[in-house]
Amino acid sequence: MRTLVVGSRASQLAKAQVKEFLGPLRARFTDVEFRHQLILEGGDRDRRSALASVSQASGGAAFSTNQEAALVAGEVDVIVHSLKDLPTSNPAELILLPPPGREDVRDALCGPVETATLTALPLGARVGTSAARRIAQLLAVRPDLGTVPIRGNVPPRLRRGREMGLDAVMLAAAGLHRLGLNDQIGQLLPIEQFPPSPGQGALGIQVRADNTFAIEVLSTAGDLQVDAEVRAERAMLAELHGGCSVPVGAHAHTDGGQLHLYGQVTSVDGTKQLTARASGPAGDPAALGHRVAAELMHQGAQEILDKARAT
Ligand SMILES: NCc1[nH]cc(CCC(=O)O)c1CC(=O)O
Numbered sequence: 680m681r682t683l684v685v686g687s688r689a690s691q692l693a694k695a696q697v698k699e700f701l702g703p704l705r706a707r708f709t710d711v712e713f714r715h716q717l718i719l720e721g722g723d724r725d726r727r728s729a730l731a732s733v734s735q736a737s738g739g740a741a742f743s744t745n746q747e748a749a750l751v752a753g754e755v756d757v758i759v760h761s762l763k764d765l766p767t768s769n770p771a772e773l774i775l776l777p778p779p780g781r782e783d784v785r786d787a788l789c790g791p792v793e794t795a796t797l798t799a800l801p802l803g804a805r806v807g808t809s810a811a812r813r814i815a816q817l818l819a820v821r822p823d824l825g826t827v828p829i830r831g832n833v834p835p836r837l838r839r840g841r842e843m844g845l846d847a848v849m850l851a852a853a854g855l856h857r858l859g860l861n862d863q864i865g866q867l868l869p870i871e872q873f874p875p876s877p878g879q880g881a882l883g884i885q886v887r888a889d890n891t892f893a894i895e896v897l898s899t900a901g902d903l904q905v906d907a908e909v910r911a912e913r914a915m916l917a918e919l920h921g922g923c924s925v926p927v928g929a930h931a932h933t934d935g936g937q938l939h940l941y942g943q944v945t946s947v948d949g950t951k952q953l954t955a956r957a958s959g960p961a962g963d964p965a966a967l968g969h970r971v972a973a974e975l976m977h978q979g980a981q982e983i984l985d986k987a988r989a990t
Pocket residue numbers: 761762763764833849850851852853854878879880881
């Protein structure tokens with residue numbers, strides 16, 4: 680019996696993601712023992728300091744560092760991340776395998792279901808989110824809204840939103856679905872105005888590039904269409920030199936052999952919004968990502984991003 684040690688953060692969402700990833704693999708490889716190992720990150724140990732520093736720490740990579748160290752050291756064979764939390768540059772000895780099927784890519788407004796929608800939120804309503812992209816996108820459609828910083832794992836964000844009396848909290852539908860929190864969703868936001876963070880809803884399956892056994896087994900869980908889509912989105916983000924904290928949205932979908940990519944950059948105050956689209960062969964997602972990024976740059980993305988980074 681061979682063993683594969685699967686690492687993840689200790690959050691409920693991370694545990695749900697590992698379960699989802701391992702389900703089909705356990706059924707397919709009855710001669711492999713899959714062992715789950717939790718790896719604490721700075722953001723898990725000290726919740727209070729994490730609240731303040733999570734997006735600044737290690738250039739936005741606060742969720743992946745201890746895990747990557749454990750992977751490089753050989754303590755685990757694979758890390759199951761939320762792909763959108765992973766920086767677009769991977770350490771040289773680590774690679775990302777094709778992710779399994781993607782969850783709903785959209786963002787959601789959560790709160791009282793009658794009022795947590797774009798049209799029903801009262802004038803000047805307060806929405807909980809700390810993400811530059813979400814703040815910018817919200818203000819672009821509802822400049823009257825106020826946004827309130829709220830960080831941490833998904834269930835505590837919902838709880839604090841209620842405690843603080845916020846009108847809504849903006850979260851990824853993927854995490855809500857995976858945690859069985861669908862009943863919290865007031866509205867799933869339209870992709871046109873609210874393209875998600877690149878990679879949102881997909882798992883980031885990270886292994887050592889030389890771990891042939893892990894690659895052989897875990898690749899069988901991958902979905903090549905999802906892989907092309909998220910690679911296009913992440914290539915666009917990388918080309919814009921964006922981390923996870925820039926007001927950049929991206930969404931790719933496949934149609935036959937064609938990959939379509941939609942990209943959006945929004946100023947933090949929501950007053951300027953650039954969008955671009957392109958299509959290309961599914962076999963070259965990076966080229967498509969670069970094309971859409973180049974079009975956004977041509978429209979003036981650099982100035983918007985420089986300003987967003989300065990705030
Ligand atoms: N940055 C935190 C984070 N990382 C992944 C998810 C949800 C799952 C996903 O987007 O894939 C979330 C919470 C959120 O943005 O609502």
